[in-house]
Amino acid sequence: MKKKHILISFLLLVLSFMLVACTDESTGEKEPEKEKETAGETEKAPDKEIDPFDHSEKYTITGMTFRFGDPPPLSSPGLDMINERFNVDYKPEIIPQGDYVEKSSAIVASGSMPDLVGFQAGDTRFYQWAEDGAFLPLDDYLSHYATLGKIPDYIYNSFKVNGKIYGIPRYSQPFPLTPIIRKDWLDKLGLEVPTNYEELEKIAIAFTKEDPDGNGKADTYGVAIGENINPNFNMGTYWDFNAWYHQNDNGDYIPGIISDGRKELVQFFANLYKEGAMTKDFAVLDWASTNNEFYSGKAGIFVGGVSGMSEEYFQGLLSINPEAELVAIPPFEAPDKSKGFTMGSGNSGMLALNAKLADDEGKIYRALELVDFGKTYFPAEEKNPQNADFDFFLGKEGTGYNMENGLPVQVPTFSSDGLSPSTYFLDNREQVPDDAKINYADSYKLPELKEMTVTLQEMFESNQMYIDPSHGVLSPTNQEKGTDLMQFLINEQSKMIAGQRPVSDWDALVKEYLAKGGEAIIKETNEGIKAKGYTERQWK
Amino acid sequence: MFKATGGERVMEILNNILLLLISVTMLFPFLYIFSVSFSSISDVLNSDFLLWPKEWVTDAYTYILGSDQFIRSLWVTVYITVVGTFVNLVFTSTMAYSLTRNIIGQRLILFLVLFTILFSAGMIPTYMIVKETGLLNSLWALIIPVAISPFNLIIMTQFFKGIPEELTEAAIIDGANDIQIFTKVILPLSKPALAAFGLFYAVGHWNSYFSGVLYLNDPAKWPIQVILRQIVIVNEPNAALGGHAAMVEALPPPETVQMAAILLATLPILIVYPFLQKHFAKGVMLGSVKG
Numbered sequence: 001m002k003k004k005h006i007l008i009s010f011l012l013l014v015l016s017f018m019l020v021a022c023t024d025e026s027t028g029e030k031e032p033e034k035e036k037e038t039a040g041e042t043e044k045a046p047d048k049e050i051d052p053f054d055h056s057e058k059y060t061i062t063g064m065t066f067r068f069g070d071p072p073p074l075s076s077p078g079l080d081m082i083n084e085r086f087n088v089d090y091k092p093e094i095i096p097q098g099d100y101v102e103k104s105s106a107i108v109a110s111g112s113m114p115d116l117v118g119f120q121a122g123d124t125r126f127y128q129w130a131e132d133g134a135f136l137p138l139d140d141y142l143s144h145y146a147t148l149g150k151i152p153d154y155i156y157n158s159f160k161v162n163g164k165i166y167g168i169p170r171y172s173q174p175f176p177l178t179p180i181i182r183k184d185w186l187d188k189l190g191l192e193v194p195t196n197y198e199e200l201e202k203i204a205i206a207f208t209k210e211d212p213d214g215n216g217k218a219d220t221y222g223v224a225i226g227e228n229i230n231p232n233f234n235m236g237t238y239w240d241f242n243a244w245y246h247q248n249d250n251g252d253y254i255p256g257i258i259s260d261g262r263k264e265l266v267q268f269f270a271n272l273y274k275e276g277a278m279t280k281d282f283a284v285l286d287w288a289s290t291n292n293e294f295y296s297g298k299a300g301i302f303v304g305g306v307s308g309m310s311e312e313y314f315q316g317l318l319s320i321n322p323e324a325e326l327v328a329i330p331p332f333e334a335p336d337k338s339k340g341f342t343m344g345s346g347n348s349g350m351l352a353l354n355a356k357l358a359d360d361e362g363k364i365y366r367a368l369e370l371v372d373f374g375k376t377y378f379p380a381e382e383k384n385p386q387n388a389d390f391d392f393f394l395g396k397e398g399t400g401y402n403m404e405n406g407l408p409v410q411v412p413t414f415s416s417d418g419l420s421p422s423t424y425f426l427d428n429r430e431q432v433p434d435d436a437k438i439n440y441a442d443s444y445k446l447p448e449l450k451e452m453t454v455t456l457q458e459m460f461e462s463n464q465m466y467i468d469p470s471h472g473v474l475s476p477t478n479q480e481k482g483t484d485l486m487q488f489l490i491n492e493q494s495k496m497i498a499g500q501r502p503v504s505d506w507d508a509l510v511k512e513y514l515a516k517g518g519e520a521i522i523k524e525t526n527e528g529i530k531a532k533g534y535t536e537r538q539w540k
Numbered sequence: 541m542f543k544a545t546g547g548e549r550v551m552e553i554l555n556n557i558l559l560l561l562i563s564v565t566m567l568f569p570f571l572y573i574f575s576v577s578f579s580s581i582s583d584v585l586n587s588d589f590l591l592w593p594k595e596w597v598t599d600a601y602t603y604i605l606g607s608d609q610f611i612r613s614l615w616v617t618v619y620i621t622v623v624g625t626f627v628n629l630v631f632t633s634t635m636a637y638s639l640t641r642n643i644i645g646q647r648l649i650l651f652l653v654l655f656t657i658l659f660s661a662g663m664i665p666t667y668m669i670v671k672e673t674g675l676l677n678s679l680w681a682l683i684i685p686v687a688i689s690p691f692n693l694i695i696m697t698q699f700f701k702g703i704p705e706e707l708t709e710a711a712i713i714d715g716a717n718d719i720q721i722f723t724k725v726i727l728p729l730s731k732p733a734l735a736a737f738g739l740f741y742a743v744g745h746w747n748s749y750f751s752g753v754l755y756l757n758d759p760a761k762w763p764i765q766v767i768l769r770q771i772v773i774v775n776e777p778n779a780a781l782g783g784h785a786a787m788v789e790a791l792p793p794p795e796t797v798q799m800a801a802i803l804l805a806t807l808p809i810l811i812v813y814p815f816l817q818k819h820f821a822k823g824v825m826l827g828s829v830k831g
Contacts, residue, residue, distance in 0.1 A: 070609070070770060074758045096770055099753045106667040106754060292795075312794070319582045416609060 052144045052365040055087040059363045061370065064093040064107065065118025065351070065426040066100035069415065076418025078395050085392065085421075086370055092116075092424050101125075108134075113354050115367055118426050119167070120349045124479040129352070130161040136353040137164035141364060145372040147431050155346045157532070158472035167350035168371055171429045173307055174344045175460045179233055180304040180452065183325040185212035185220075196332050197235065197268050200301075204277040207300040213321060222277035224299035226290030228490050229269070229282070229497065231303040236341060237466040238334030239265045243342040244470040244525065245537065252526040253469055257489050258510045258518070261334065266506075269497040283494050297321045304328070306440040306456050314449045326452040328459045340539060343465040345472075351427050374425025377432050380442050383408050395420035407445075464539040473528030477520040485517055577601070577800035584795050600800035609759070610767060610801070616679065617764040618808070621745040624683040628741040629734055631687045636696035637722050650697075653690045663754070670755055681755035682748055682763070689744075692737050699733045700726060739816045746809045764805045771801045 071094035072078065082090050093114065095103050100120070107113065113134065119126040129135060142156075143149045148168060159167030181193065186203070189212055194200040204222025206212070213220055225231065234240040239261040246259035256262055272278040279285060279293055294302035295313045297320045304326065317324050333339045351371060357364045378390045384406075385397040394401040394408060400420040401410045415423040422428050432438065441453040475482070492509050495501040514522075571591055576584055577600050579593040604610050639646055661669075666685065675681040703726060711721045727734070749765035756762055 071759045073760055093757050096753065096766070098769065099750070102663065102750075103754055106664050109664045110668045110671050112671070316581060316794075416607065 050361050050365065052141075053369065054362070055366075057362055058087050058089065059360075059366050060089040060091065061116070061363070061367050062091045062093070062114035063116030063118070063426045064095060064104055064114050065116075066097040066120055066349075067094045068097050071096065072415050072418040072423045078400070078414075078418040078421045079424055081392065081395065081421045082370070082424055086366060086373075088366060088370070090370070090424065092426055094424075094426075113356075115354050115357060115363070116371065116426055117352050117354065118170075118349060119352070121170075121172075121345070121347060123349075126159075126167060126350060126352060127161055127474060127479060130166040134352075134355055135166045136355050136357050136364065137166060138168070138353065138368075139165050141368055144365070145368060147375045147377065148368065148372045150433060151431060152434060154472070158345065158347060159350055160472070161474075167352050168375075168427065169347035169431075170349035170351065170427045171375070171431045172344055172346065172348035173305075173432065174346060174465065175306050175456070176341055176344055177231060177303040177305040178331075178341055178456070178459075179231070179235065179329045180302055180326045180456070181329050182207075182212070182300040183327045184321070184323050185300045188212050188214060193327060193329055194332075195330075197264070200235070200329075201268060201271055201277075204272050204301060205275050208275060208277040212300060213297060219298065221279070221299055223269075223272060223279070223301045224290055224293040225269075225279045225282045226285040226287055226293075227283060228487075229494055230287070230290070232265070233269075233301075233303070234261075234265065234341070235329065236331040236334055236339055238336065238338055240342045241265075243466060243468045244529070245342075245466060245468075248522075252522055253529060254522055255470075255518075257486065257493075258513055262493075263503070263506050266493050266496050267503050270499065270503055273497050273499065283498065297324070301329075304452060304456060306453055306460070307443065309444070309449060309453070311444060311446050311449060314446055318446075318448060325448065326455075328452070328456040330459050331463055338466075338537075340464040340466055341460070343467055343540065345468070348429075349427070370425070371427060374422070374428045375431040377430040377436065379436065380439070393420070393422045395422070405445075407442075467538040467540055469529040469532070469534040469538075470525055473525050473532065475521050475524035475528065477517050477524055481517040482521060485513060485521070488516070489513055573799045573802055577796055577803050579796060581794045581796055597796075600794075600796040601804075603797055604800050604804065610764075610804070612760060613762050613764045613767045614804070614808075616761060617746060620679060620682050620748070620763060621742050621809075624686075624745040625738050625742045627683055627687050628689070628692075629738055632689070632693050632696055632737065633727070633730070633734065634722070635688060636693050637700055637726060639693075639697045640700040641718070650694075653693060657690045667754060676755055677757045677761070679756075679761060682745070682751050685751070686744070686748075689741070692740060696730075696733060696737060699730065703729055735816055739812070742812065743809060768801055768805045772798045 079090065082088070091114075093107075097120070101123070104117070105125070108117075108129075117135075142151075142165070151169060155169050156165050159165055159169065181203075183193075185207060186193065189206050189210055191203055191206060192199075194203055208221040209218075211218065211220065223233065225233070229241075232239075232241050234256075237243050237245045237256075239256070241255075241257040241262050243256045244253040245256060246254050246261065248254050269278060273280075279290070279299065282290075285293070291302075291313060293299045295317045297317060331339050331341055353364065353367060357367065373389075373393075376389060376393070378387060378393075383390055384403060385391045390408075391397060394410060395414065397403060397408075399411075400414050400422075401408045403409070411419060414420040418424070440457050441450040444450050444453060489509070492501065496503050496505070510518075568591075575591055575593050578596050578598065580595060580597045580599070583594050639650060670676055670681050670685060675684060707725055707729075708721055711725050716724065747765060748763065749769060752763045752766045
């Protein structure tokens with residue numbers, strides 16, 4: 001009796017499994033039909049020229065990207081504004097930066113890659129997927145757009161795979177983060193802004209031992225530095241670990257991390273470490289804590305940039321040391337007489353379009369129009385409600401932002417309540433044209449920060465910058481092993497700085513790097529550099 | 541009466557001192573978090589206090605509680621924890637009980653359960669199942685895929701097996717059916733086990749974080765741990781990759797706000813512990829001794 005019951009229940013179980021399997025098949029069958037439908041629609045008008053800015057048809061456009069701050073809600077006034085203006089049903093998925101790689105991989109692997117896909121700078125998946133044919137070549141479309149069409153080729157070159165452009169750059173300004181120093185401390189100790197590493201070393205030690213803040217306590221030191229030897233305090237391209245500047249005996253460019261300049265820099269740090277003139281626990285200090293070391297008035301030397309500085313942090317420093325004054329340290333003259341910092345790559349990420357869009361040109365145009373708008377550059381004098389596009393972008397004056405002293409100030413909840421359309425554009429960084437005259441200090445309110453920004457901008461504009469030949473050059477070995485190798489070198493060099501490994505081991509370390517794949521990276525990269533036609537070092 | 545010798549007494553005192561020191565070191569991080577969260581930003585930057593706020597400031601709390609998001613995500617977590625734990629207990633206990641009855645295929649089912657402990661599917665297959673079952677962007681995605689923990693299931697099965705067979709037989713003689721036996725005899729006898737597993741599950745739900753990011757697209761549905769991570773963990777610019785990261789992208793809110801967030805996110809589940817403590821300790825040993 002009992003056995004019968006069990007048999008029946010077992011049969012039921014099998015039956016239910018079959019049912020599940022069947023429904024799965026039927027949904028599977030439906031999809032090709034749908035595809036046929038859309039394919040049929042485009043076939044109807046094969047020869048008709050499509051107007052890129054024709055908004056008569058409504059499209060659903062999906063996308064995903066990373067965000068450093070809080071992602072906006074899924075429905076909001078800002079999103080409605082976008083849907084209305086572009087006649088789309090826009091579904092952006094904005095994912096916290098820290099989880100982006102894993103989540104986006106899961107989404108793509110599950111077969112539902114959205115129409116627009118964002119990547120962080122250096123994400124090698126972009127190149128792999130482009131090679132696999134997952135993305136749409138953009139060469140034919142870009143010229144239609146006011147912003148996308150004007151991005152210089154040398155920037156697009158970084159996103160070429162097999163000769164076609166697959167990515168739209170996310171802007172980053174060309175000026176790197178460079179060292180800044182406490183001018184008030186220098187004045188107090190009667191010292192000058194340094195012009196070479198010996199002077200910088202003396203200053204860092206003086207900051208440690210001569211009580212520059214005058215509180216009678218030995219609570220200050222020289223250089224604030226955190227894990228991964230970051231910031232790297234290169235005082236010019238010659239010492240930049242990340243630039244391809246030095247050349248080996250064959251005349252091939254080599255990465256800065258294994259160059260003589262870097263060795264000099266590691267020796268410099270090792271000296272500071274011995275004297276206690278740099279952050280003691282640098283090897284385990286994260287970026288926020290490193291910032292803390294400087295902005296709490298403990299360390300006197302750190303890095304700053306012309307844009308993206310935090311006024312809150314600066315204000316924090318001023319509340320502790322009201323007389324704090326920061327100035328940029330100009331680049332040092334290198335042993336080979338070169339002088340100047342390395343220019344940035346011009347991008348901080350990229351956006352690609354799903355290859356499946358190829359079926360529907362109208363949708364490609366609409367998607368690109370959306371991307372193009374998000375990257376629109378508004379000069380300072382147009383950042384006000386009189387410019388209708390700008391007013392739209394920030395979600396209308398009085399709702400998404402307010403004008404204060406002639407500057408637009410976004411309301412605190414512009415993103416968390418989705419009040420501004422700007423927060424929904426996957427790439428919402430303005431693409432600053434190469435020839436734009438920008439006064440970087442304009443974007444800050446704090447006078448002290450404005451002053452520092454002015455010193456930085458003047459310093460950059462009065463010095464040449466090195467154009468790194470490796471930008472936009474792909475090396476398969478680098479994609480595969482580059483990150484691990486770089487981490488290996490950084491870890492070993494951290495040991496050298498902390499005195500756990502002698503700096504005299506340098507040549508052995510370089511050999512190890514070359515043997516582990518560095519040789520191939522250098523070979524492949526130089527082939528790419530030659531293919532670009534870059535031979536002599538270029539400065540701008 | 542047992543009388544301690546001198547040596548034993550010294551030993552005991554030393555022992556107590558040692559244990560006391562250990563518990564103080566356990567308390568230290570909590571006290572630090574508490575103090576920082578109530579201090580002013582400049583005091584924290586200056587390291588101007590030692591384990592007790594110099595002046596009491598509640599800015600950090602007004603900042604956090606002033607945003608809807610924090611409170612909303614706290615409610616989401618409470619919801620997931622309460623509903624999720626209930627679902628866990630219902631499914632785990634019913635399945636565990638049926639596995640103690642002599643049914644055909646019992647060994648096979650147990651084997652399949654064990655199999656999932658040893659070989660579990662990775663993130664992407666699980667994601668695909670959640671997606672295909674339409675659970676994406678629903679809070680149930682954080683509850684159903686983890687409805688039964690195989691490990692807890694096996695322990696609970698062992699526990700049920702420890703209940704004397706005679707009780708069940710007596711109930712059958714009294715005319716009870718399987719469901720009545722389960723609800724009226726077995727469950728009341730298993731209260732400590734249920735409490736212990738309830739706590740295991742509840743803590744798991746409370747701390748669940750990655751599935752929240754993975755399955756939920758709507759920030760309004762995110763549990764507290766996701767928000768906490770946003771506040772506390774710095775979005776590190778990858779220095780090894782060499783990007784000239786803009787500084788502002790990478791900077792978290794002040795430490796006082798971080799600590800206040802940690803405190804608010806930990807407190808509720810911390811408060812549950814003392815009440816369930818006695819069951820918890822008993823529960824850990826469940827099924828370990830048969831007899």
